[in-house]
Amino acid sequence: MKVAVFGAGRIAEVHVKGIIRAGHEVAGIYDIRPEPANALATQYGCAAFASPEDALGDPSIEAVVIGTSTNTHSDYIIACARAGKRIFCEKPIDLSVEVAENCWETIKSSNPFIHIGFNRRYDRHIRGLAEAVKSGELGKLENLTIISRDPAPAPIEYFKVSGGIFRDMTIHDFDIARFILGGNPAEIFATGSVLIDPEIGEIGDMDTTTVVMRSASGQLVQILNSRRAAYGFDQRIEAVCSNGMMQVDNILLDATVKYTPERSAARARPMDFFLERYGESYDEAWVDFFARLDAGDEPGVTFDDGLQALRIAEAANRSIRTGEIVKL
Amino acid sequence: MKVAVFGAGRIAEVHVKGIIRAGHEVAGIYDIRPEPANALATQYGCAAFASPEDALGDPSIEAVVIGTSTNTHSDYIIACARAGKRIFCEKPIDLSVEVAENCWETIKSSNPFIHIGFNRRYDRHIRGLAEAVKSGELGKLENLTIISRDPAPAPIEYFKVSGGIFRDMTIHDFDIARFILGGNPAEIFATGSVLIDPEIGEIGDMDTTTVVMRSASGQLVQILNSRRAAYGFDQRIEAVCSNGMMQVDNILLDATVKYTPERSAARARPMDFFLERYGESYDEAWVDFFARLDAGDEPGVTFDDGLQALRIAEAANRSIRTGEIVKL
Amino acid sequence: MKVAVFGAGRIAEVHVKGIIRAGHEVAGIYDIRPEPANALATQYGCAAFASPEDALGDPSIEAVVIGTSTNTHSDYIIACARAGKRIFCEKPIDLSVEVAENCWETIKSSNPFIHIGFNRRYDRHIRGLAEAVKSGELGKLENLTIISRDPAPAPIEYFKVSGGIFRDMTIHDFDIARFILGGNPAEIFATGSVLIDPEIGEIGDMDTTTVVMRSASGQLVQILNSRRAAYGFDQRIEAVCSNGMMQVDNILLDATVKYTPERSAARARPMDFFLERYGESYDEAWVDFFARLDAGDEPGVTFDDGLQALRIAEAANRSIRTGEIVKL
Amino acid sequence: MKVAVFGAGRIAEVHVKGIIRAGHEVAGIYDIRPEPANALATQYGCAAFASPEDALGDPSIEAVVIGTSTNTHSDYIIACARAGKRIFCEKPIDLSVEVAENCWETIKSSNPFIHIGFNRRYDRHIRGLAEAVKSGELGKLENLTIISRDPAPAPIEYFKVSGGIFRDMTIHDFDIARFILGGNPAEIFATGSVLIDPEIGEIGDMDTTTVVMRSASGQLVQILNSRRAAYGFDQRIEAVCSNGMMQVDNILLDATVKYTPERSAARARPMDFFLERYGESYDEAWVDFFARLDAGDEPGVTFDDGLQALRIAEAANRSIRTGEIVKL
Structure with a gap:
């Protein structure tokens, strides 16, 4: 299948590779800035489109990746759907x-x-946990904790246009919570602080947050986020069920273990950041994308999944403003 | 020093042993029910008091343990203080x-x-974490998670007079949070469910709860409780600081590790329950009790510590009723 | 039962405590040096014997601990047996x-x-492994590795009279190997080096050794010893069986875990040395000693067990001299 | 650079991929059986050579991979060198x-x-350990243990032509020992058994072996091998140094951790077998191969490295026959 890629940034390249690894063809790249589009097109031996319409009007192109800035997503979705x-x-x-x-x-x-590109659903570790929970082998899920801490804050310019921590960062965790719960939580409480960088507070955002959600059947979910973890990218999940517990632990840089006069069995740091830690999941998403098209199935992550995660993020913001539980 | 023990139940015996191990003398036991008092007195070769006054009026007795039912504590404190x-x-x-x-x-x-008998402050594992946090070796504390899950629920009769999960169970965690924070949190949110036993809900209590607290400087604290954990007594703490992270992990029944065709490096279950897991801490509390008396110091856990933990528990109950953050 | 203790050193006191904890009575202490015997007797409120005969001639004394220097063991055993x-x-x-x-x-x-005081057979961690191996739950034992490294070498004066590393240190591991194998190995190879302290070599001993044994049915055993481990007292066992593997891991000083920018999940150091690590096992040995006497059973560790371990140690020395496998 | 590949089996394909990933070109494949050569050539879009001479006579081909059966290596090396x-x-x-x-x-x-294709030297985990040992950060190496257990035995036909366990399997560990030691050991002792499959014994081989080596300076090395491990491909290294210890642990299939009523913190099985566990190392070897050619350096693993490992394997066989230490 021929795929056009809109956007030529870091994440666009991840998708270019994923499409190729899945055995499909990148027809060309479009970006509002011609230089990065040309560079990426040259690197991967495909076309650089002068305009989105060049791709949309080409009937041999069956699919489009929208990897542009967030504020353009909606318009591109409409244009692609129409085409x-x-x-x-x-x-x-x-x-x-x-x-x-x-x-x-x-x-x-x-x-x-x-x-919708919630790649973490395709992480095989998270998937293993989600499938074990769903299978009931550990009984019924009662308490789910999702820990996500970035190794270091992005530049303040990034945060200014990010939509705030819940829409930018926690949204992954909202989606994973929905994925493991098998549906929407019923209510949410959120709180947070500025502990890392006062500038983050000055633009009205937070850098350290805790979200608590509750499902209709009473299952509890905690999401703990931070924009910085000195000990590395901290990505852990813990699902307490009625008959046992299952975790996804951090994935470490290597398998070495050190014993010193001070401490025993010290392991390596976690993998550096999301492109490393979740690298495989981007590829898996593409395999699934094409497999579902082939099979005539629904996408693995639907528009509604994207919408629900966004609604939860808005509810989290409302809870921050009111200090109250917000019904979803 | 001669010590009288009021109460002759399970916890009273723990204190009798702790007093003896600390090198002091149990003068006698009083209990509203003479049989257990006599039995314990016989076992440890001390007197059985017919009334509290017998102990309070004996000038050779310098200290009294109040290990009776909770609703009698206040009166006994007053009587002991007056004596x-x-x-x-x-x-x-x-x-x-x-x-x-x-x-x-x-x-x-x-x-x-x-x-006040918050023994967990004397657990050397928790103490090690608290001291590391206080020392600043890991930077400033930003997020503290306290996990406490009992292996199995107590009988419903116990819950009926327990004052509810926050005053009965979480109160230990409120105290530990204060101990590690070095003071009171500024606000609290609580939520919870009945997931284990509907009877617990029928008496107006919960069996699975999540509490979030925030200190005046913005530090976040999560306390996750459950009245049952199929995988055993789950007692963990995780302190995320600006330069690193420190945990107290569960203490396991033994040091064996199993590798099977299914899983690698499976460790033993956690120690069964609080008398095992925190057994040493009761003894350490007594060592500290006598040492502080000797040195003319304040107690290691003051009346105010007991009062503050109770205030937090009441605030947690208020948050449950209102669905709102409660200021402390 | 009244027990006399011959010897008043560090290990004698361990036995005094074990006898008392098991609910029996220490009648008195004898040592060739009166001062430590008097001191220990005073501390534990028992007699100090002026001569071994004072204890051997007292018909109320039913058992004797021989905790004196090794070269006196044999004569005391004979005297005690005759009495x-x-x-x-x-x-x-x-x-x-x-x-x-x-x-x-x-x-x-x-x-x-x-x-015979091979206390490690009573360590509940080792016992758990031995019982799992014996039960066959992991299939048949194929390869057994015993790692024993002291935290630091003893004084050279100790080594001079120790009989060499195999009779002094490895003898514990020979016994544990026999305990787990359920009998004697059939042959042994030993090698070693002086890597820690040249003085150890000058007195004809080694400080770092490897022993390989093979049972009649072909099971392999490795024993790795060192007189020093910078990372602490290293006591591990690994039993590879046909259907799985089981280890005894080190027991650590506490349950704290540290994450720093350099390493993840660093645990505490191991317990300091044998009196800490194997402290419980001394008490358990005494419980077993009295229980077997009560039941009319053979001792839990027999004279023959002691003799076989010694024979293996001598065979190890012969292997060192010849560079060959020695049949047992 | 254009590379010809001799051999079209499983390992040949690994090298084809490694060459391509390193950015170089596979000119064509030769195999004594034309079918697999044709198949592999078709799959990777390169030539299938009718004879080795076709490749050797092509001046545009600068390098040749010898991935044929072992008994042909020597002749092909000579032919390639001459060409x-x-x-x-x-x-x-x-x-x-x-x-x-x-x-x-x-x-x-x-x-x-x-x-010479000792790929494990390029495993980043082993490399990390080897570099830490070499750096001296943990002091001087004193004792090295290499554990290598296959998940399950190969077919008996494979073993019949394998040259025996030391030349087929342990040879990797001999090379790794040399890599970490930084040179040859001085002497070797070997023993072994047939515990898994009597047929392995009938062809004069063993399935469970222990090798002990000693360097000239007295460092001890143990290599523990088995042709089967029920708990999965077991690949661990432990380097005890004068100031600390470092291990390479198994790499597990995923990062999930399970807690059940029976056991805590059970991890996933190890990766299945060498193509998975050491997959990256094959690619890294090719990167190094080309980089050293570019730089005009010696190969990363020399002919002498291959020869020394083989000599150690022969010495191990001699030790098995004689029951004695063999000098190297």
Whole structure:
């Protein structure tokens, strides 16, 4: 299948590689800035499109990756859907639930195939936990803790346009919570602080947050986030069930273990950041994308999944403002 | 030093042993039920008092352990204080903040020496973490998670008089949070569910709870409780600091590790319950009790510590009722 | 039961405590040096014997602990056996197999109850592994590795009279190997070096050794010893079986775990040395000693066990001299 | 650089991929059986050579991979060296030290570039340990243990032509021992058993072996091998140094951890077998191969490295026959 890629940044390249590894063809790259598009196109031996329409108007191109800046996602989704393309759109759909809802209203009648790029659902470690929980081998899920701490904060310019920590960072954890719970939580409470960098507070954001959610059946979920962890990218999940418990532990840089006069059995640092830790999951998402198209199935992560995660993020922001539980 | 013990139940015997191991003398036992008092007295070769007054009126007895049922603590504290005894009172002081406050008002002018039995402060593992946090070797504390899950629920009769999970169980974790934070949190949110036994819900209690607290400087604390953990007594703490992280892990029944065709490096179950897991800490509390008396110091856990933990528990209950953050 | 203790050193006190904890009585202490005997007797409120005969001639004393220097063990065993006492003799029986054999020849007709102090058989971690191996739950034992490294070398004066590393240190591991194998190995190879302290080499001993043994059915055993481990007292066992593997890991000073920018999940150091690491096992040995006497059973560790371990140690020395496998 | 590949089996394909990933070109495949050569050539879009001479006579081909059956290695090395090709030869060079020595005598005057395929030297985990040992950060190496157990035995037909466990399997560990020691050991002792499959014994081989080596300075090395491990491919290294200890632990299939009523913190099984566990190392070897050619350096693993490992394997066989230490 021939796929066009919109966007030529770091994540776009991840998708280019994923498409190729999955055995499909990148037809060309479009970016609002021609230079990175040309560079990436040259590197991977494909076309650089002068405009999105060049790709959308090419009937041999069956699918489009939307890996551009978030505020353009919605318009590109509409354009791609209208052009009859299959869509792989990076998360989040938009920073505004309303915009995302309007987008869906506009396109839903054509029932387009839209996969939202929540790659962590394709991480085999998380998947192993989710499948074990679903299988019931450990009994019923009662308490789920998701820990996600970045190794170091991004530049403040990034945070200014990020939509805030819940829409930018926690949104992955909201999606994973929904994935493991098998549906939406019923209510949410959120709190947070500025402990790492006062500038983050000055732009109205937080760098250290705790979210608590509760499902309709009373299952509890905690999401602990931080924009910095001195000990490395901290990505852990813990699912307490009625008959046992299962965790996803950090994946470490290597398998060495050190014993010194001070401490025993010290392991390596965690893998550096998301492109390393979750690298495989991007590829797995592409394998799944094409397999589901082939089989005539729904996408593995639907537009609605993207919308629900965004709604939870907005509810988290509301809880921060009110100091109250917010019903979802 | 001669010590009288009020109460002849399981925890009273723990204190009898702790006093003896610390090199001091148990003068006698009093219990409202003479049989267990006589039995314990016979076992440890000391007197069985017919009434509390017998002990309070004996000038050779310098200290009294109050290990009776919670609703009697306050009166015994007052009686002991008036008799000029040093006091070791089991937690909680009372189920009511008001009663505890009135107790203090009644006795404070005599400035009695009252140690409240929050034994976990004397657990050397927790102490090691608290001291590392305090030392600043890992930077500043940013996020503290306390996990406490009992292996199995107590009988429903116990829960009926327990004052609810926050005053009965979480109160230990509130105290440990204060111990590690070095003071009171500024606000609290609590939520919970009945997932284990519907009877627990019928008496107005919960069996699975999550508490989030925030200190004045923005540090976040999560306390995760459950009245049952199929995989054993789960007692873990995790302190994320600006330069590193430190945990207290479960203490396991033995040091064996199994490798099977299914899983690698499987360790033993955790120690069964609090008398095993925290057994040493009861003894350490007694060593500290006598050492501080000798040195003329304040108790290691003060009446105010007991009162603050109780206030936090009441605030947690209020948060459950309102669905809101409660200021402390 | 009243027990006399011969010897007043560090290990003698361990036995005094073990006897008392097991609910029995220490009648008195004898040592060739009166001062430590008097000191220990005073501390534990028992008699100090002026001569061994004072204890041996007292019919109320039913058992004797031989915790004196190794070269006196054999004579005391004979004297105790002739006096009809039950005997608890520290390991090794003697430094010479011949002396130990002669000792047994002298006393065997009276079939005395002699327990040899291989305390590690009573360590519950090792016992758990031995029982799992014996149960067959992991299939048949194929390869057994015993690692024993002291935290630091003893003074050279100690080594001069120790009988060499195999009779002094490895003898514990020979016994544990026999305990787990359920019998004697068929052959042995040993090699070693002086890597820690040249003085150890100058007195004809080694500080770092490797022993390989093979059972009649072909099971392989490795014993790795060192007189020093910078990372602490290293006591590990690994039993590879046909259907799985089981280890005894080191027991650590506490349950804290550290994460730093350099390393993840660093645990505490191992417990300091044998009195800490194997402290419980000394008490368990005494419980077993009295229980077997009560039940009319053979001792838990027999004279023959002591003799076989010594024979293996001599064979190890022969292998060192010849560079060859030695049949046992 | 254009590379010809001799051999079209499983390992040949590993090298084809490694060459391509390193950014070089596979010119074509030769195999004595045309079908697999054609198949592999078709799959990777390169030529299938009708004879080795077709590749050797092509001046545009600069390097040749010898991935054929072991008994052909020596002749192909000579032919390639005469043709002026750079050589990447799979291990072992030959089953006979004499043949390997003669091979070298024949070609040494032309000083050919020959890399021997001891891929494990390129495993980043092992490399991390080897570099830490070499750096001296843990002091001086004193005791090295290498554990290598296959998940399950190969077919008996494989074993019949394998040259025996030491030349087939342990040879990797001999090489790693040399790599970590930084040179040859001085002496070796070997023992072994048939515990897994009597057929292995009937062909004169063993399935469970222990090797002990000693360096000139007294460092001890243990290599523990088995042709089967029920708990999975067991690949561990432990380097005890004067100031600490470092291990390479098994690499597990995933990062999940399970807690059940029976056991705590059970991890996943190890990766299945060498193509998975050491997959990266094959690629790294190719990167190094080309980098050293570029830089004009010696190969990362020399002909002499291959020869020394083979000599140690022969010495191990001699020790088995004699029951004695063999000097190297």
